[in-house]
Amino acid sequence: MQMPPLDPDILRRRGEIVAALRVIVPGEGVIDDLEGMRPYECDALSAYRQMPLVVVLPETVDQVSAILRYCQDSKVKVVPRGAGTSLSGGSMPVGDAILLGLGKFNRVLEIDYANRVARVQPGVTNLGISKAVEHEGFYYAPDPSSQIACSIGGNVAENSGGVHCLKYGLTTNNLLGIEMVLMTGEVVQLGGKHLDSEGYDLLGVMTGSEGLLGVVTEVTVRLLRKPSTVRAVLLGFPTEAGAAECVAAVIAAGIIPGGMEMMDKEAVKCAEAYVGAGYPMDAEALLIVELDGPQVEVDHLVARVEEIARERGATTVRVSHDEQERVLFWAGRKAAFPAVGQITPDYMCLDGSVPRGRLVEVLAEMREMSKKHRLRVVNVFHAGDGNLHPLILFDANDADELHRAEEFGADILRLCVRVGGVLTGEHGVGIEKRDLMGVQFTEIDLDQQMRLKCAFDPDHLLNPGKVFPQLRRCAELGRVVVHHNKLPFPDIPRF
Amino acid sequence: MTSTIKPRSPEELRQAVEWALNDGTTLDVRGQGSKIALGRPMSCGQVLDLSGLSGIVDYAPEELVVTLRAGTPIGEVEALLAQRNQMLAFEPPDLGPLLGREAGQGTLVGAVMGNLAGPRRLSAGAARDHLLGFSGVNGRGEAFKSGGKVMKNVTGYDLSKLLAGSWGTLAVLDQVSVKVLPAPDQTRTLLLLGLDDAAAVSAMCAAMGSPHEVSGAAHLPGRTALRIEGVAPSVEARLKGLRDLLAGTGAAMEELGTLESRAFWREVRDVAPLGAARDAVVWKISCPPTEGPAIVARLKALRPAAEAFYDWSGGLVWLALPASADADHVAVRGAIGATGGHATLIRAPEAVRAVVPVFHPQPPALAALATRVKESFDPRRLFNPGRMG
Numbered sequence: 108m109q110m111p112p113l114d115p116d117i118l119r120r121r122g123e124i125v126a127a128l129r130v131i132v133p134g135e136g137v138i139d140d141l142e143g144m145r146p147y148e149c150d151a152l153s154a155y156r157q158m159p160l161v162v163v164l165p166e167t168v169d170q171v172s173a174i175l176r177y178c179q180d181s182k183v184k185v186v187p188r189g190a191g192t193s194l195s196g197g198s199m200p201v202g203d204a205i206l207l208g209l210g211k212f213n214r215v216l217e218i219d220y221a222n223r224v225a226r227v228q229p230g231v232t233n234l235g236i237s238k239a240v241e242h243e244g245f246y247y248a249p250d251p252s253s254q255i256a257c258s259i260g261g262n263v264a265e266n267s268g269g270v271h272c273l274k275y276g277l278t279t280n281n282l283l284g285i286e287m288v289l290m291t292g293e294v295v296q297l298g299g300k301h302l303d304s305e306g307y308d309l310l311g312v313m314t315g316s317e318g319l320l321g322v323v324t325e326v327t328v329r330l331l332r333k334p335s336t337v338r339a340v341l342l343g344f345p346t347e348a349g350a351a352e353c354v355a356a357v358i359a360a361g362i363i364p365g366g367m368e369m370m371d372k373e374a375v376k377c378a379e380a381y382v383g384a385g386y387p388m389d390a391e392a393l394l395i396v397e398l399d400g401p402q403v404e405v406d407h408l409v410a411r412v413e414e415i416a417r418e419r420g421a422t423t424v425r426v427s428h429d430e431q432e433r434v435l436f437w438a439g440r441k442a443a444f445p446a447v448g449q450i451t452p453d454y455m456c457l458d459g460s461v462p463r464g465r466l467v468e469v470l471a472e473m474r475e476m477s478k479k480h481r482l483r484v485v486n487v488f489h490a491g492d493g494n495l496h497p498l499i500l501f502d503a504n505d506a507d508e509l510h511r512a513e514e515f516g517a518d519i520l521r522l523c524v525r526v527g528g529v530l531t532g533e534h535g536v537g538i539e540k541r542d543l544m545g546v547q548f549t550e551i552d553l554d555q556q557m558r559l560k561c562a563f564d565p566d567h568l569l570n571p572g573k574v575f576p577q578l579r580r581c582a583e584l585g586r587v588v589v590h591h592n593k594l595p596f597p598d599i600p601r602f
Numbered sequence: 603m604t605s606t607i608k609p610r611s612p613e614e615l616r617q618a619v620e621w622a623l624n625d626g627t628t629l630d631v632r633g634q635g636s637k638i639a640l641g642r643p644m645s646c647g648q649v650l651d652l653s654g655l656s657g658i659v660d661y662a663p664e665e666l667v668v669t670l671r672a673g674t675p676i677g678e679v680e681a682l683l684a685q686r687n688q689m690l691a692f693e694p695p696d697l698g699p700l701l702g703r704e705a706g707q708g709t710l711v712g713a714v715m716g717n718l719a720g721p722r723r724l725s726a727g728a729a730r731d732h733l734l735g736f737s738g739v740n741g742r743g744e745a746f747k748s749g750g751k752v753m754k755n756v757t758g759y760d761l762s763k764l765l766a767g768s769w770g771t772l773a774v775l776d777q778v779s780v781k782v783l784p785a786p787d788q789t790r791t792l793l794l795l796g797l798d799d800a801a802a803v804s805a806m807c808a809a810m811g812s813p814h815e816v817s818g819a820a821h822l823p824g825r826t827a828l829r830i831e832g833v834a835p836s837v838e839a840r841l842k843g844l845r846d847l848l849a850g851t852g853a854a855m856e857e858l859g860t861l862e863s864r865a866f867w868r869e870v871r872d873v874a875p876l877g878a879a880r881d882a883v884v885w886k887i888s889c890p891p892t893e894g895p896a897i898v899a900r901l902k903a904l905r906p907a908a909e910a911f912y913d914w915s916g917g918l919v920w921l922a923l924p925a926s927a928d929a930d931h932v933a934v935r936g937a938i939g940a941t942g943g944h945a946t947l948i949r950a951p952e953a954v955r956a957v958v959p960v961f962h963p964q965p966p967a968l969a970a971l972a973t974r975v976k977e978s979f980d981p982r983r984l985f986n987p988g989r990m991g
């Protein structure tokens with residue numbers, strides 16, 4: 108993975124930079140020794156590691172503001188970091204950049220049940236929000252599998268999703284406001300407890316901007332009342348096509364399940380060996396369909412889903428009768444990644460999104476690629492919204508396998524784009540998919556995105572080397588070319 | 603007389619923008635022009651009419667996505683979706699009559715550009731939450747795209763969010779992909795009678811915080827309405843649950859059936875309950891739901907003739923004030939105060955909109971950022987110059 112060359116001038120000035128940070132954040136908030144920085148050397152894309160220039164852990168918004176202003180004035184780069192669970196290298200350090208950790212921003216500031224919002228600091232974990240409100244019967248809907256660890260600030264930066272996105276949306280659909288600090292040190296409020304923006308929807312742009320535009324220092328999210336009933340249906344199909352048709356038929360019947368997850372035979376085998384969830388071992392594909400809402404509605408829809416599944420040839424149809432059984436249905440799915448981890452030294456988790464109608468053909472083609480690259484692939488995915496998570500099995504100690512895994516991953520993502528999908532559904536571009544951006548976007552598309560970046564960060568100091576395959580200088584991007592030889596365009600109707 | 607240029611293809615659209623750039627002129631970008639009376643008045647060199655770029659490109663009901671050209675009339679899209687029992691869940695309002703025009707006009711992209719949304723904003727989101735992707739032309743005359751046609755996509759910046767609500771000031775779209783959802787089998791409404799504003803908002807907030815999945819919560823003078831949608835047995839059970847939950851309010855209750863409910867919520871959506879005089883100015887205030895009644899009370903103390911009703915559980919206040927030269931903008935924005943929120947002047951004579959900030963003024967750092975964002979798309983300010991300013 109190619110990162111931008113380190114700036115020798117910055118490396119030379121390291122002592123001076125550390126001293127300046129110590130003035131802003133006194134005490135133990137600045138970490139510059141190797142051992143202390145070690146825990147920060149990678150995120151969850153752990154095949155790639157890099158020591159930061161220095162780690163700084165501010166505790167107040169004023170400190171964040173002073174750090175960014177200092178970095179802007181001194182042209183020092185900054186990598187913001189939440190909990191470091193990014194799967195795309197989003198929070199991976201850069202050798203000549205400060206790593207700005209938000210871990211100390213870990214307080215729930217306000218819970219307002221009447222308006223159904225929670226205002227929290229960005230370092231609060233995703234699950235921490237739900238935990239803070241569960242005694243009143245509320246929760247925060249987006250539920251990434253990493254929810255016990257990942258921070259809400261990281262969720263905002265990645266626009267994270269979870270198994271319940273199909274019905275409840277991603278982070279962006281559940282976020283009402285943020286406070287953020289710009290590279291200039293200016294603090295701005297976007298949104299709040301009210302809906303929609305008074306001007307351009309910068310809150311929408313910040314969501315999923317992967318730490319490239321500003322540092323989020325406060326987050327206001329929408330709370331939802333927990334549904335009164337939740338039931339899951341476990342379905343086994345003799346073919347993947349049958350399972351995929353079932354997914355389409357459920358949606359065509361006007362049903363939007365809380366979650367609709369699919370696992371291929373390999374994934375079922377691993378999960379079953381790992382947790383013993385009682386999955387049918389004869390099925391080529393397994394579906395878990397979860398329905399939530401008022402009891403009568405859930406019962407009604409469960410019956411509809413059972414009927415649809417049988418029509419599509421399901422060989423296993425089981426409905427959860429109590430909470431324990433529902434949790435058991437999910438146990439295998441939720442443990443799928445660690446379960447796969449049991450049978451391989453390493454795996455790479457991809458995240459392409461495709462139109463649902465192309466699922467079967469994408470899976471078949473992936474198997475062909477698996478032969479070509481001589482690596483196994485296991486599929487676990489959010490079938491309801493077409494978001495695939497192929498897991499490529501490899502051994503990182505074998506340089507050739509790592510290389511083949513990267514090639515295989517890139518082939519899968521190209522395939523996703525070719526069938527009308529996208530490179531990433533929820534994990535972000537980071538460094539992992541950076542060099543594939545040109546598969547999905549033209550140079551003009553990317554230039555437009557970079558110009559937006561320039562509006563926030565004209566010196567490209569925030570999270571450098573991420574998302575964009577090639578950074579162009581803002582001055583160059585900003586130039587307007589006007590042709591003074593007037594073009595006639597005689598054909599376009601005018602009146 | 604400004605002349606009109608009407609491209610028939612995305613490439614002609616791009617050429618038209620390039621021509622405007624080279625010619626140093628500006629463009630008044632229109633779908634059908636149904637919302638031209640909304641925003642600051644502009645004087646542009648040329649009208650760019652998008653109605654020649656019309657039609658559905660692709661509709662796949664089981665994918666929950668429809669792709670269409672920018673000039674496609676909204677009615678055409680809604681009719682197509684209805685054939686397959688689907689809908690635009692954000693319930694875009696028809697502001698025609700409010701703005702003194704006929705009902706039933708406008709394009710879907712026009713509604714998206716205003717980030718408009720009806721009562722279901724509360725539970726399903728606004729236009730911003732349903733725009734999956736687009737292609738269009740920036741102010742450099744370059745064709746570009748963003749987003750896609752799939753439900754989940756975090757590849758690159760989410761420019762769809764930015765374009766939704768930009769009132770045509772960032773780029774001219776030629777095509778959009780929009781998420782659609784199944785239409786509910788039944789729509790019914792529980793009416794609580796005789797609650798005052800404060801009691802009504804607390805009842806609506808209680809309903810929204812209940813597990814009964816309320817998809818509309820509006821308070822009109824004397825009537826507080828809660829919408830329940832879905833399959834019959836569920837609707838029945840939830841209505842009963844709501845009645846029990848709100849029994850303590852002491853309010854008399856009535857129910858509206860599906861047909862009546864649809865008509866009722868359509869009126870709320872289109873701001874019809876504001877029976878204000880034709881020359882009254884109309885404001886749209888977005889605030890935390892529980893703050894709505896206090897904001898209205900402050901304004902009624904100042905202007906006893908003010909009329910208001912609430913949608914979004916109290917978080918959307920539609921307010922009519924007697925005509926005045928400055929639309930009472932200082933008072934309206936002052937009434938929101940520190941509680942957070944914003945007010946948009948939706949209807950006022952052109953002369954008033956020329957002197958009053960139609961969109962809520964922003965603090966300096968944010969306003970400067972917004973200006974840089976505008977320039978990153980449209981450096982020469984070709985598109986709808988001044989409309990949001």
Ligand SMILES: Cc1cc2nc3c(=O)[nH]c(=O)nc-3n(C[C@H](O)[C@H](O)[C@H](O)COP(=O)(O)OP(=O)(O)OC[C@H]3O[C@@H](n4cnc5c(N)ncnc54)[C@H](O)[C@@H]3O)c2cc1C
Nearest residue numbers: 189190191192193197251252258260261264267268318323
């Ligand atoms: C086992 C596992 C399962 C996962 N499951 C899911 C899943 O189901 N769905 C899903 O969407 N993701 C999933 N993820 C990915 C990851 O958890 C999410 O992307 C998460 O949102 C990252 O949060 P974080 O706090 O760890 O952020 P980090 O990894 O620390 O940072 C992620 C990005 O956000 C930026 N950032 C962090 N905090 C801030 C801030 N305050 N201001 C500005 N920028 C900031 C960083 O610069 C970086 O670009 C999973 C990861 C793991 C390891």
